[in-house]
Amino acid sequence: MTAEERRLEVLRAVVEDFVSTNEPVGSRAIVERHALGVSAATVRNDMAALEDEGYITHPHTSAGRIPTDKGYRLFVDRLSDLKPLSAPERRAIETFIDGAVDLDDVLRRSVRLLAQLTKQAAVISYPSLSRSSMRHVELVQLAPRRVMVVMITDSGRVEQRVVELPEDIDATDVLALRTTLGDALAGVRLTDLGDIAGGLLEQVEPRLRPAMGVLVGVLVESLIEPSVDRIVIGGAANLTRNFTDFQHSLGEVLEALEEHVVLLKLIEESANPEGVRVSIGQENTTPGLRSTSVVATGYGEHGGRLGGIGVVGPTRMDYAANMGAVLTVARYVGRLIHTG
Template sequence: MLEERRLDVLRAIVEEFVLSNEPVGSKLLAERHQLGVSPATVRNDMSTLEEEGYITQPHTSAGRIPTDKGYRLFVDRLSGVKPLSRAERRAIQSFLEGAIDLDDVVRRSVRLLAQLTRQVAVVQYPSLSCSGVRHIEIVTITPVRLLLVLITDTGRVEQRVVEVPEPVDDPTVSELRTVLNAALNGRRLADAPEAVANLPDEARPGLRPHLNMLITVVMEALVDKPEERIALAGTANLTRSAIDFADTLRPLLEALEEQVVLLKLIGEVRDLDTVTVRIGHENSVDALRSTSVVATGYGRGASALGGLGVVGPRRMDYPGTMAAVQAVAKYVGDLLGAD
């Protein structure tokens, strides 16, 4: 009972501080929250929470504010992610379903997430390593130059120009297209090397040099060196919380410009059923130690295609932010995972 009461006090402190950005005192807690105890008991509980490192006093005679440890306990003890209203869910669905292609899905998703949370939103394009082949197209540019277009089952399009050893006519291009599609359509990109390993040996002699060249380009571009992409929106939202970052806003903005940093934040999150929250010093990038990162994976069934999330101050509405991240991830996964 004592532990639960102190948790209630901590929860009240976090909620008040998120709303006001002012240190929270025992009198205010006793007046605004149904804690069932006197202000003196609340003060004792606050002293214990401070001794245990969950809250701190920013200066003498002030109230208390949560520490990273306090936010972590608050998040860990949430009874569940706050559900969005039916109207909010309908708005998300209708906004995202209006997308016309993969780029539009990602653009809409990252803008929507920034608007819902009022934080910086990050959405990773579907990872090539998790995608499958929907179709391969080969277009003649010149008799010795071909355009190879690979379309994944998540709508991602990759294009490469291929120089072939000798001129090819239209029937040969059509044959090459048929052979590659027969071997790769419906295959995971991770399985592509095995699927095409024997194709040159099984093809007619005149086709082998061109097929070898095309297979080499496919493997280099889409398996050995997958290009991961990130979309970012809502950077201006940080200015509304500039007071939370003291002198660290500029390094934070610089860090957010680095794609490798964003991929580290979002791309490693693959669990579709869990919203991951990294608070303050739990973030490995120095410039992000004053932030919290809320992220999850999106995909089809149990298969993750990518990650998305938000970056904002530690003083954020965690239940609401986690709900928005989870909801947008669900709709993005449904859209991109549909056959």
């Protein structure tokens, strides 16, 4: 191998040994644990070059070396193989997630599983309404002028609103409104709802148009989603077991995880619909998370991304295993939501 290839192998050895031992890595240990076919002196020279280039550093004089954020970045970029989950792990995942009773349960089970598999904090965002289509609209009459509108998307998300109508309606009117909405909106992408809203008024008799106008307005307003309560977090306690990795920043990390608006933005931006994205250390612009790495991907099927899923943990993590686990769980979630 060339000198550059050998240095990459030395960097890989430093990363893997530091991740597994949480101890600075010396040249002698690399020679003993990794079959590089060179002397300790050659490894020392390679480590000195890697340190000069900013890929590794030493925590104190005469210690071994540890990776920097830049070193982790190069290691992740050069990863050729992710660690696959075992067949029993895959069967356990499928059985556990398939046992979910609704969308909320799917997401809760998914983050719990991902946190257990990776020993990190796991995060998943709810399917975005703007990326969904209408599956069913239901109207439930509560009073002569009050109805509950229940909207169910193709992702299994349920939104409901209680609406005050301008005039009294009876059961026959409710049926007419429900039928018109159901026939017109089934399968329609929610982003297209505004374009067809006006035409719905023409599909009911004139006396029901004021009521239909109110109902359409409620459906359109439902697209303006609140940023809170749209994510599920699991396994935050895992981070406390790795408190030495955060030095004095663990409190800041836990506070950042409590900021759901910030965390939602982070996981959505990190979610790559075609693969997995890793943000390392200072690459995370979110205050409080600059001592962490975020491994995230999108979930959904047929090229469509409904939401994001990922893990947050220290930069000293098993990237190959965590990337593989995130991708695997995301595939199960996406398939189940589309077929649920």
